[in-house]
Amino acid sequence: MQRFGTLSFGHYGPxxxxxxxxxxxxxxxxxxxAQGMDDLGVNGTYFRVHHFARQQSSPMPLLAAIAARTRNIEVGTGVIDMRYENPLYLAEEAAALDLLSDGRLALGVSRGSPETVVRGYEAFGYTGAQDPRGADLAREHFDLFLRAIEGEGLADGDPSSPFGGAVGRQRVEPHSPGLRSRVWWGAGNRDTAAWAGRMGVNLMSSTLLTEADGREFDLLQADQIDGFRAAWREAGHPGTPRVSVSRSIFPITTTEDALYFGRAGEGGGIGMIDGFQATFGKTYAAAPDVLVEQLQQDAAIAAADTLMLTIPSQLGVEFNLRVVESFAKHVAPALGWTPNSDGPVQGAAI
Structure with a gap:
């Protein structure tokens, strides 16, 4: 584990x-x-995106505000639901944010997860999906988004324009040359992970997989990571892609920690989500020395370079910062981590 950060759903309400x-x-x-974590040398702060819910739904303004108030921490999403996105507008926003943050963006996108509404992306104006979950729509949007951030000309210039006529196909602006290497795909199974490897984007893997073959979650996820990297190599992409995994991990160092999380350990197993049989990762909650032993046995954490800690954002800044600081001081170094001081490590160039 070279890097770690936090993954927040941004819940709010009563x-x-x-x-x-x-x-x-x-x-x-x-x-x-995020400011407090930047001071600690934590590598990233990432936000889950959900629509029609009291959660984070429009991450770009938030990430821009964080980038303006921090120095080194990576700002990102895990993940944006591409079914809801105008690909060219997202390309403009992402490029602007990447430039403002001096290359600190980690843009995680995917088909998205189960919603609180029925086909909510259609209310946003995106119709025509043949797949009942809109996966085809997400892939179409993602393909156009990649073409845009790669600088492809997508509209004919108007030589007679009073604002300076352009000739030939024009790209969207602004353009951030390194953004392509900082795009991630959130893969929910081994097939989508291999597809991400062929596409040449980094991999985000969450706390569940929509697969079940009897193996423990971390072994199934490590297999997913291996398949992703093999597909990357077979496609002939240069460099080494980044891989992140998400976990619920709570060092118990105070009575308050024990009150909240003392009975939260373990869990996981097999269940159903979005019509799929799925394998869920377990929650780790224990004293720091016990956590070190447990996490060193997690095959997927060992295989990934980045660990995202899901945090209970409703408990406030002070509580969450203490949880993150405890992990940074007492657990992360034993997993190979050193504090960030020079900004995020960039993804492989495509």
Missing amino acids: LGRGRELTAGDMLHQAVDL
Whole structure:
């Protein structure tokens, strides 16, 4: 494990006892937490994107605010649902953010996960999907997005334009030359991971896989990572792609930690999600020395270069920063991590 960061769903809403976390609170707290993690040398802060829900839904303004208030930390998504995206507008936004952050963007995208509404992307104006979950629509949008950030001309210039006539096919602007190497695909199984390898993008793998063959989750995920890297090599892409895995990990160092997470350890197993049989990863919650022993046995963490810690964002900045700091001081070094001081390591150039 070379790098680690946090993955937040950005939940907000009622907290009980008359308290409420508003959308504004969630956004401001995300910036404050990222600042604290940047000071600790944590490598990244990433946000899950959900629509029609009290969660993070429009990450670009938030990531821009974080980039403006930090020095080294990678800002990213895990993941943006491509079914809902205008590919060219996303290309413009992502390039602008990548330039503003001096190459600190890690843009994770995918088909997305189960929603709180029925085919919500159609309400956004994106219709015509033949797949009941919109996977074909997501792939179409992703293909156009990649062409745009690669600088392909996508519209004919108008020589008679009063704003400076252009000749030939024109690309969207701004263009960030290194952005292509900082795009990730969130793969939910081995087939999509291999597809991502052939496409030449980095891999994000979450806390579940829509596959089940009787093996433990970490072994199944490590197999997924191996397949991704093999597909990358077979496609002839240069360099080494990045791979991240997500885990729920809570070092228990105080009575409060034990109160919240003392019974949260283990879990995982087989279940159903979005109509698929799935294998779920377990939650790690224990004293730091016990966590080190457990995590050193996790085959997928050993195979990946980046670990994303899911955090309970509703518990506030102080609590989450203490959890992250405890992991950084007492657990991460034993897994091979050293604090970030020079900004994020860039993905392989395509």
